[in-house]
Amino acid sequence: MDRPDSIYFFATCLVDLLYPRAGLAGMQLIRREGVDVVFPDDQTCCGQPAFNSGYRDEARRVARAQLACLARDIPVVVPSGSCAGMIKHHWPELFAGDRDEARARAVAARTFELTEFLVDVLDVRLSDLGEPTRIAIHTSCSARREMGVADRIESLVAQLDKVEVLDQARKAECCGFGGTFAVKQGAVSGAMVNDKTAALRATGAGRVISQDCGCLMNIGGAFDKQGDGPATQHIAEFLLERTS
Amino acid sequence: MSTPADQTEAFHQRIDEALHNDQLRRNFRSALTGIMARRAEQFPDDAQLQALRDQARAVRANSLVRQPELLEQLETKLTGNGIQVHWAESPEQANAIIHTILDAAGAKTVVKGKSMVSEETELNHFLERRGIEVIESDLGEYIIQLAEEPPSHIVAPAIHKNRVEVAELFRRFHPEIPYTEDIDTLTQSARQILRNRFANADAGISGVNFAVAETGTLCLVENEGNGRLSTTAPRLHIAITGVEKVVEKLSDVPPLLEILTKSATGQPITTYFNMISRPRQPGELDGPEAVHLVLLDNGRSRIRVDEELLDTLRCIRCGACINHCPVYVQLGGHAYGTVYPGPIGLALEPQRVGIDKVGTLTSACTMCGACGEVCPVRIPLPKLINRLRAEAVDGQRSDAGLPGHGSLRKSGEAVTWRVWRQLYASPRLYRLFTWAATRLRALTPPRLGAWTRYRSAPKPASRPLRELVRQEGFRHE
Missing domain, CATH: 3.40.50 (Rossmann fold)
Known part of the structure; x- marks a missing residue:
């Protein structure tokens, strides 16, 4: 359009x-x-x-x-x-x-x-003004499958030449949030987010970004509970921070 | 009779057990990681995969639309070929039919090929109680038969067991065989044990993957040759399948077969593909003297009349949705407590068995969509699961067709959602809420049930976005 x-x-x-x-x-x-x-x-x-x-x-x-x-x-x-x-x-x-x-x-x-x-x-063009950094990207299942836009976050980050993206194991697997699923099936959701945080932590990335705050609340909340792990941030904040 | 509350509690108990079984979870993670990789290797070209999915979907959808006439045609053709056709509404009827046939033939021992429909009817137990010995001839099925467990997966029934556990079972039941944990040796031993059974069995029972109406052909997909032996060595062969397995014509089979084997096990084709068209003819050296087909309905006709739920019946039982489900990989199949586990189980079982009995299953889904993405016949599984959740808690329609409609509605939950609705449907109330929640953020409860067992509690920001937006000079209207 x-x-x-x-x-x-x-x-x-x-x-x-x-x-x-x-x-x-x-x-x-x-x-x-x-x-x-x-x-x-x-x-x-x-x-x-x-x-x-x-x-x-x-x-x-x-x-x-x-x-x-x-x-x-x-x-x-x-x-x-x-x-x-x-x-x-x-x-x-x-x-x-x-x-x-x-x-x-x-x-x-x-x-x-x-x-x-x-x-x-908008076909945005980004120039990276930040320090070299290593991040991991978690794409939400709905962005990936329902909206079919998983590659957009990747291509935006790819424009930032001092950002290295590290791939986690089982990248396309759900983080276990699922809205009310996290409450109704709390134990399963917990097992899933534990697997997800382990995979993300293993990359050695300093930060995990995503286009969905539901996933970030889940993953970031789990890192916090576990006492260590990468920072979590929404893609919009990350892009703005790197380019201004 | 169990109540909806009982079913929920029992489900959570099974989940709890599964999550505490580290060995089980390692077995599933390792097996499913391999299966997913093998499937992906079979579909290097996404455009070709999508085209094949379209084709397979169209074949199955057409079969379902025309099912009544195709079933009639199938019966005519099969009968003409000398295969006797039996119709069963319920599992009980199917079992009774099979028992009657076996009884009339004086059959005392049966070798069985893999059949999920026979799991629906609990055929093995039924026959064993009547003094008929049943041997599962599929290796996975044989293993779980020894362990006296139901299948934990529709394609790989013993997927939850690792080789040490299998070796242990063989030591217990076949002490005559030297103990080994070597998979090839174990397989060879099982092969020897089962070979003798085939030779002596009075009857063979198998499932069916596709029943072709045009020609009256029963297609059977398998890897071990046990399907072929079960259906050719004994003098009597009984096939059992669901009515939805009928397809219109022989040319429908190749696309279905291709996408089935690639999706299921990541094989371009299985080792064996059987096309059974008639009993042994005069002058032929092998094959059963009599062949029967039992066509089971078991709720399928009820599902078929619903325009949306109908899609459930397109399933060709490849198990790809199960293999890719992030919940299934944590739990394994037994936790579901139903014949069909995983996403297809969530969609099918509440319809087949009743929402009041197994509707809680639908909670075991994050709506991640991985199942729908790999389904070879494009069953919109998340959409079906969502629909069943709505059916389960609906408080208004009492005339709906699904058994147990509205039975999982809980008044407390319904009130919560009504309050939620009042808050979020009223901009004025909602503004008040965000104002208060941000000002009183210090009072946010630090513990939020299951959520904070694994994560810290989320806390409102100091100001909601709607207030920041004004400060930053954005237009609001």
Whole structure:
């Protein structure tokens, strides 16, 4: 698509409350490309937690509240693969046969995950101003499989010539977050994140970056609990930090 | 009769046991890592893989749409070829049919090829209780038969055992064989033991991978030759399969076979591929004198009428979804407590057996999508699992077709989600909430149940993004 004059930034509930710096960085990365970034004040959550737990009516009610604040025909950029996937792929399903189906489909069609938007639409060029560093990338399953944009984070980082990316074992395996899965199947989720953190720690990377704050909360929280491990950071913050 | 709460508790107990069995988890991790690598090697060209998946999906989808007429055609063709066809609604009926056939033939010993449908009916136990000796002839099946365990995987039933554990079983049950942990020697020993059984068995029982309506051909995919021996050496052969295994024509088989073996075990083709079309004819030197096919429904027709759930029946039982599931690799198959474990189990078993009985299984999924990505017939497994979660907790529709619909709804959970909805559907309340949560972040509970057993608790930022956005001069509307 052509470079738009303005976009909606759909921050997601997790970023709003827990990782606002990641959201802000994402907005700044887009604004400095000359695109007007609009933050809809009434946005809350895409509805994914309820949808994945089987509570579709509740998910629909919350998703419907978002439709009103994403009304203009401009791209919706989401700093999360799973929330972008919820809007793009599950809103049309959730609103099938509903009075808001057309509106939901329209929003879905102009929704982008942040790294996807930076690469595919803005075609950003980055110059690395940071010190040499070694990182590992954890791509969320929804960015990888649902959105199919796993390579965007890689190509953005590849533009940073002083950043070395170390590959962890079983890179494509889920970190065990899964939203309410982490609560409903706490022990399995714990076993999964233990495997994931072990693989990431084994790379020797100083930092783990990802495009999803859900994974970061899981992986970073586990490193913290374990008492050591790489720092975790959202890709938007990392890119902004390296380039300014 | 167990309640939904019982099923959840029992599931968590099995999970707990599995997670504490380090040997078991090492066995699974090691075996599945190998299988995934072998599968990937078979599909070096992604475009070709996707095209083959499209083709296989289309073949299976077409078979399901036309299933009633194809089954009729299959019966006509098989009957014409001299193969007797039997229909069973339930596992009990299937078992009774098979027992009657064996009884009429005076059969006392049976060699069995691998069949997951016979696991659905618990055929072995049924026959053994009636004095018929059943020997599993697939090596993996034989191992777990010795161990008196159910399969832990639909393709590799003994995948949870390592060679030392297998050697131990052989020492216990075959003390006449010198103890060894060498895999080749163990395999050779099993081969000798099983060879003698084939020669003396009164009947052979097998599964079916594809039943071709056009020609009345039963296709059987296998690696050890035990399938061929079970279906040719004894004088009686009984095949059992699910009604969904029918395909329209012979030319449907090659694409399915190719993607099945590559997806299942990473083999371009299996060592044996059997096409069974009729009993022994006059003048022929081998083959059974009589061949029967038992077609089992067991809930499949009920699944088939639902436009979305229908996709479940496209499954060709390759097990790729299981091999790639990040939950299965932690738990192994027994933790699921169902005939079919892993993602296909999560999708199929609540439909087949009932949400009230095994619906809790659907919680064992992170929605990572690895299963759907590798499924050779493009079954949208995460979507089906999500749908079943919705069915399980639905409090409104009582007329729905799935057994146990709404049975896992818990009032406390439903209230939580209603409160969540009220908060997040109201921008005003939500703003108030984020304002309070950030100002009172010092009061965030440091312990959050299961979450903080493995991680530290997340803490709200000092200000929500919506406030930072104003400070930074972004437009908001």
